[in-house]
Amino acid sequence: MKYVSTRGGIETLSSAMAIKKGIADNGGLYVPDHIPLLTDTLFEKLVPMSYAERAAEILSLFLDDYDKTSLLSDCLRAYESGAFTDGAAPTVRFGENKYVLELFHGPTCAFKDMALQIMPRLLSRALKMTGEKRTAYILVATSGDTGKAALEGYRDVEGVRIKVFYPEDGVSDIQKLQMSTQEGGNVSVQAIEGNFDDAQNGVKKIFADAELNAELRGKGYILTSANSINWGRLAPQIVYYISSYADLYKQGEIKLGEKITFCVPTGNFGNIFAGYLAYRMGLPVKRFICASNMNNILTDFLDTGVYDRNREFYQTVSPSMDILISSNLERLLYFVSGPRKTAEYMKQLSETGRYGISANELSEIQSVFTGGYTDEEETLSEIKTVFKETGKLIDTHTAVAYRQAEKYAYETGEKVVTVSTASPYKFAADVLKALGKKQSFTHGALSPLYDLSSYTGTEIPAPLAKLEGKAIRFSGAVNKADMPATLLD
């Protein structure tokens, strides 16, 4: 299996090289040059397996330059060594035709763990496989979820160091607590004075600073990123779609070959695109519902074929989906329009903020994708309704999708799996508000978690409960001009 750029060109790489490089020389994203098949024999083999075993089987099809035994040992360490509780990715029945694929049982209680618990191990092996002697120095600018998930994933991984920058006043109290108490010998966390853009621009400047890069190379480091466009983050996400189908079959909820629909709360289009690859492998999928919040640029695109980011940006209660550039959509365009047109659309997007695909391309996309968006009021009322009707708690991101899934299931009578991307405890303050409850302020930053637990009789997830009383390891903020200097310390 070779990897090529979504924007064409002659570059073809092994998966290890694609994972090490992250982005293609011509600005495109790496995609596999063909899609392996999920045969009946393979599916039957997967059914009795654990999540880690399924992951190793599926990953080995795409990462065929990796040794399969090593992949299995990495998957076992990622998904079955205690980092995930309740099984890595269980599919839970919520009601007639309604299921929820829970991806938030990892160490940071958000779905980014599904990829970031395995990706560092894939990178570490890629460095060895490509003869890299230097240490990979991962830089991340974060507005919250990604930073913590990356820290947890990369901590104490061989051949890697990680540094995360976050805006001092731009993350929630819980997120700040999660990052400042991070454990591990190869991690560091730095708050900066300013907002997320300052952190992001500071990191971009560091990557572009030739002198600093030379100095770091002299000390035995190469800079790299843990960005969501890296193939090493996307490939592991294919697994849980197939695994969910296998679980539904095993639980007797569906017949072999029966088509189901997935509804995915979407921001960068990475999660839902991984589902599309599973579908292209042969997974029986009827449809993908792409659920958005008020930043409904994808709903418009899927309705009209026009992607236009010249619009207002909203801050919503589902902040991880507050995105106007869905980078991974480029990979779908590649499969539908080919590399030449994809390069052209991306050029138009960067020059004018807008592009439009042809009617044929749109109808091909619409044959499997539907868009829909949920506004702020509906999101909060959905949390309350679901709790009242099923006794189950969902977070704000999941609620955005669940609302669309319910609409679809009601209209079609078909089975829908809503992909749940965060624990309700991660966004406890808004979930409490949705339930019509007030905060008590008894446990500092963790108060909403305790309130939610006592009101609903559910348990605070261990990784969040453990934050209480943990030692602060990283404190103090620096000016953004001093970001490069903190790397050399």
Ligand SMILES: *Cc1c(COP(=O)(O)O)cnc(C)c1O
């Ligand atoms: C990142 C994230 C999303 C969006 O996923 P994409 O792959 O960017 O579409 C949705 N929900 C939560 C909680 C997230 O952290």
